Amino acid sequence: MTDAKYTRQTVTAVDTWVADKLFSLRTTRDAGYVYQAGQFARLGLPALDDPEGPPTLWRAYSMVTAPGDAGLEFYSIVVPDGEFSPRLAALQPGDAIYIDKTPFGFLTLDRFAPEGDLWLLATGTGLSAYMSLLRDPETWRRYRRILLVHGVRHLEELAYADTIRGWRDAPPVDSARLVYLPIATREPSGDLPQARLTTLIEDGRLEALAGLPLDPAQAKIMLCGNPEMLSAARKLLADRGFAPGRRGIPGNLAVENYW
Ligand SMILES: Cc1cc2nc3c(=O)[nH]c(=O)nc-3n(C[C@H](O)[C@H](O)[C@H](O)COP(=O)(O)OP(=O)(O)OC[C@H]3O[C@@H](n4cnc5c(N)ncnc54)[C@H](O)[C@@H]3O)c2cc1C
Ligand SMILES: NC(=O)c1ccc[n+]([C@@H]2O[C@H](COP(=O)([O-])OP(=O)(O)OC[C@H]3O[C@@H](n4cnc5c(N)ncnc54)[C@H](OP(=O)(O)O)[C@@H]3O)[C@@H](O)[C@H]2O)c1
CATH class of the missing domain: 2.40.30.10 (Translation factors)
Known part of the structure; x- marks a missing residue:
């Protein structure tokens, strides 16, 4: 053994x-x-x-x-x-x-330069990796503002919503620097739009809701979840100047496919 x-x-x-x-x-x-x-x-x-x-x-x-x-x-x-x-x-x-015995994966802080704003964009269970990042004090040391978007089909699938809202000022989370957007696509979700993450990127509503510019010089974006969402979002973000790091040079986009 x-x-x-x-x-x-x-x-x-x-x-x-x-x-x-x-x-x-x-x-x-x-x-x-x-x-x-x-x-x-x-x-x-x-x-x-x-x-x-x-x-x-x-x-x-x-x-x-x-x-x-x-x-x-x-x-x-x-x-x-x-x-x-x-x-x-x-x-x-x-x-x-x-x-x-070996942990794997590159959806980690060392993918990016430690500055600017961190955008954590997930659909479905893609939220998992971000829960870990949000619980790590190092994440809060590195980034000014953190945006967490969780896109699901139905409101009941917004797992961990109470935990995230309950983090208010519970270290290491600084709620003044966290924007949490729980979004359902198949039923109305209060004040938030009933729309796919990709639609919100495309029509500018994500930036408006986040209160942050989708600026490749500032934003460091992680994408995780449904592979079709990932490829559509990658394309939209590439058009806006976002790209993964290459040959040791940190980028401003990191993506993890779940299936
Ligand atoms: C890097 C990585 C990290 C992952 N992390 C998670 C995680 O944190 N939580 C998690 O639930 N799964 C995660 N997965 C997926 C997980 O490994 C399994 O594929 C999944 O739990 C289903 O396993 P299965 O054998 O029942 O079905 P599989 O035979 O593995 O998958 C069958 C089909 O189910 C669908 N599917 C698979 N995973 C998901 C999913 N997560 N959400 C929606 N549809 C899915 C796809 O259509 C897939 O083709 C991850 C996968 C990868 C590659
Ligand atoms: N949902 C169920 O009842 C159910 C039950 C048991 C198992 N499953 C399994 O779960 C899998 C689905 O996972 P999930 O429930 O996490 O749902 P999902 O289909 O990945 O949807 C999660 C969120 O991603 C959005 N999305 C999907 N495709 C997109 C795209 N191309 N671009 C942008 N956004 C996109 C969805 O919007 P839309 O709503 O607009 O699609 C939804 O808001 C199925 O393959 C099935 O095997 C589902």
């Missing part, structure tokens, strides 16, 4: 946001598991016909927790015909979950 590329951890809690669709899973964390905010873990489960056997099925899940937290938390969708997510959703406290 000591030579294995993974550790065996224990599920400590499972919380449902929307029945059969969205849930969060908390686990123990191995002392040697050191990650950066915004990275993802590879979670493993054993074959169905060998529940006590080694893990054979692996999926990526962004950490919701900050690097300094004692345990780990993940936020997941249930894909009805998926091989992994329905099994993950069925786990109970005390059950085993395997975690690859």
Whole structure:
């Protein structure tokens, strides 16, 4: 077991946001598991016909927790015909979950120069990685203002909304520097527009709502979630002068595809 590329951890809690669709899973964390905010873990489960056997099925899940937290938390969708997510959703406290010893991913602070404003744009479970970044004091040291946009189909899918609103002046979050825009596309959502993130970028409403200019010299943008949204948003942002870093030169755009 000591030579294995993974550790065996224990599920400590499972919380449902929307029945059969969205849930969060908390686990123990191995002392040697050191990650950066915004990275993802590879979670493993054993074959169905060998529940006590080694893990054979692996999926990526962004950490919701900050690097300094004692345990780990993940936020997941249930894909009805998926091989992994329905099994993950069925786990109970005390059950085993395997975690690859290596954390992965580049949706991290070192992608950008530590100045200007940070734009965190997500649809669906793409929010996970941003929860970790928002909980990391380093994020607040580096950026003047932080914009968090969470786009979902229905209001009930706005997971962590109460947590985010409840952060008001709870360190490391400085609510005077955080703009949170929870946006639903398939039902009216109060004062906020019922529109896709891409539409809001295109027609200028995102800048107006954020109170921040979409200026490539100031804004550092992360994009995470639905791959079709990512490619449409990438194109819109490229036209506005945003590009990922290259050859060690930091850029102003970082993107993570979930499927
Ligand atoms: C870098 C990375 C980080 C990820 N982080 C997360 C995370 O934090 N939370 C999370 O729920 N998933 C995350 N995923 C997706 C996750 O790895 C699984 O694909 C997902 O949980 C479904 O697994 P499955 O085996 O049930 O279905 P799969 O066979 O893996 O996927 C089947 C189909 O389900 C849809 N799908 C997959 N993932 C999602 C999703 N997250 N939201 C909406 N539709 C989806 C796609 O249409 C996909 O083709 C991440 C993926 C990557 C590559
Ligand atoms: N929703 C459900 O009832 C449900 C239930 C169980 C499982 N699932 C699984 O979840 C997957 C969908 O994930 P999800 O619920 O997080 O929804 P999603 O389809 O990724 O939608 C999340 C948000 O992204 C927006 N969006 C989608 N495509 C876009 C694009 N090309 N450009 C800009 N914005 C875009 C959506 O707007 P629009 O509303 O305008 O599309 C919505 O606001 C499905 O593949 C399915 O496997 C869904």
